Amino acid sequence: MRGWLYEPVKALGAGLVITHGAGSNCQSPLLVALAEVFTGAGFPVLRCDLPYRQEHSAGPPRAGSTERDRDGLRRAVDAMREITPEFILLGGHSYGGRQSTLLAAEFPDLVNGLLLLSYPLHPPRKPEQLRTRHFPELRTPALFVHGTRDPFGSGEEMQVALAAIPARHHLFLLEKMGHQLSPAAAPAILRETACHLFPNA
DSSP states (O other): OEEEEEOOSSOOSOEEEEEOOTTOOTTOHHHHHHHHHHHHTTOOEEEEEOHHHHHOSSSSOOTTOHHHHHHHHHHHHHHHHTTOSSOEEEEEETHHHHHHHHHHHHOTTSOSEEEEESOOOSOTTOTTSOOOTTGGGOOSOEEEEEETTOTTOOHHHHHHHHTTOOSOEEEEEETTOOSSOOGGGHHHHHHHHHHHSSTTO
16 A cells, blocks of 8 residues: 545544546646545545556556556555544546446445546547446446546546446536546535535435
């Protein structure tokens, strides 16, 4: 496990574990901004590097690394459970978000909600290669945050794909943003999280 733990001045009883996309690391400006905003709202936050990034400082995930990356996410959730056992959100940007959904589909009771930033619905210009086979198995409430100019999936494509998810879910579209969401969106993402991922939402 390698990451940064943020501890709020006054905890509200819910924690966030968040990780990065395929070509990045947990130092990305978006994740740093989210960690600061969520901590300010009372969340302990663990932003962490996936195992493949711990082994290689640059480049995409290596072939065969996805299972180990999900194991790393599960260990991160276990670490957060020692701090906030009642309520945990898990998520990440792009690849990190996809691995979070795969983990939640396999272990539906692992976390209480998913925060998914720029979910990579399909490779750019290859809409037939959907990454949604596990969507019908998702039983965890999920918030998808997506830019309207994301080449990995349009807002319309996302709406159609998310219909396969039986769990409560919501798509929050950010106008004029691409796959790399602006850190300035962090407060809006916090508001949407409060509205859609808590039991009384």
